[in-house]
Amino acid sequence: MNLTKSNNMVSICIPTYNGEAFLQEALNSVLAQTYKNIEVIISDDASTDNTLEIAKSFKGFVDFPVTIISHKPNGIGANWNNCIKNANGSFIKFLFQDDILYPDCISEMIATFEENSELGLVSCKRDLIIEGEVNSNVMEWIDKFKNLQNQFETIDNVTIIDKNFFSEEYFLIGNNNKIGEPTVVMFRKEIVKDVGYFDEKLKQNLDYVFYYRLLKKHQIAIIKKPLAAFRIHENQATNINRKKNITDYKEYKKILYKEFLPLLHPSQKKKLVNTYSIKAKIKHQLLFIIKRICRKY
Template identity: 50%
Template sequence: MKVMVSICIPTYNGEQFIKETLNSIKSQSYTNFEVVVSDDNSTDNTLEVVRKFAEEVDFPIYIFHHRPKGIGANWNNSIRRANGKYIKFLFQDDLLEPNCLNEMVSIFGFNNEIGLVVSKRKFLVEKSMKTERTNKWIERHADLQAHLHLPSRRINILNRNFFSSPQFYTSPFNKIGEPSVVMFPKSVFEEVGEFDERLEQILDYEYWYRILKKHEIAIIDESLVKFRIHDQQATNVNRNRQILDYLLYPKILYQNYFWLLHPKVQKQLWLTFHPVPRVIRKLKQIFNRYPL
């Protein structure tokens, strides 16, 4: 029998696109799955749409109410509630291709070291976001692995040696993808811990790299997800609120990945965060201000 997959959908005021998202689940060729909806106290008709949809399908849909504590807390809650062997994130505005679950689950059977499977994605750009700024963002982020010099094959494997690659610490820092494009065993979640709820902008790839420290990541060279770009998605809302926790990323690398990084990156981070260079800079400032 096929193993169960938990499709985890963190929701908040997502009525505009949630029905389309759910329909993409109904179209899956893989049939052994459950849907776990963790809702952050939506004030629109999101849950009404989900409940009505649940009455029309023959697969289980569970709805859990969650006291809002940030997006990371909602992600964690959806995973904790999951019963499946594998976790497949799907955000309330994104879509799965019909073969998504089947393709991702099959990869785990090839290699016991794999802790995360990721696919490429296509973009669905809403009319309000069809701007020059969006076009430039898509051009830059269309293929997050484009500059990694990976072999031309359907499946590529990243291991922890990637941290020492010169390409690792280059923009864009997220070389893996958004949550909707990944699948991972729930046992990995139990092993590496929960998403860091203090973060907003970088909590996804901070987590993928945490997994990469212990497991391999398989990259499928096929678009299995459609990623929607609209003005109310979390990234755009967070940008408008000037949530810039991506500035914490270098410090996270310094504290948790230093000895895995390329020597040039190590030097850069050491000069920034180690107390000795900071003391030297402070002394230079003092001597320049009060010369002998």
């Protein structure tokens, strides 16, 4: 059922890399959307499996625009941004190759945008699809990340947050990502003009750094019901990056210090200042020098 009044085009952006295992299921969920004014942008990071064949077959089957771009590998952020740069819609809806959208996902998100012109991004809850063995690592992940938006639990169907959220003490407690994975969000394409693209220097946390830069200037809505499903398996990018020790959480704290400090809770400000200010750096250097001198005697 189409729940919306408007008929703005939505660009469903699917960045891919060796995604043959679950891509068809993701594309089937696009086909099942009740909101029909859509296009699909598939940006492929030099896959070596059948990803492009699956994408081309899908393009030949559907009656809405599908753009397929294959390029040299440039990394996660560049691939995400390439989707946006090739999108023609008023709204950007990411869908990762392993995940699925429920049929009313886009309709309900567009309807939420229609109710509030101040919104820059809409997010939602998501279900989990667990592939393979449920071992201790999987259980640990589920316990930690199963409900990223738990601090927004209210009786309302939709929760609206703005930049005042940064002043809450719990903003920097628990999971850093309090909005959700890209598969569960949709944002207005025009906000990229004043927020910028995803930060291509980052590998792990480029999604929520983008969300928080957006939240400084625009409101975010979180829909209480799950409208998508996020798949957990050994070969997803987050697990691969973790195994390779590719983390940029320290860089995230530096970004908070440089860009968000005036907005933060006093206790969080103090922690960041004590770590990243020029005074703190000089203090750390002096302590290091003193320790080296003491070791000689």
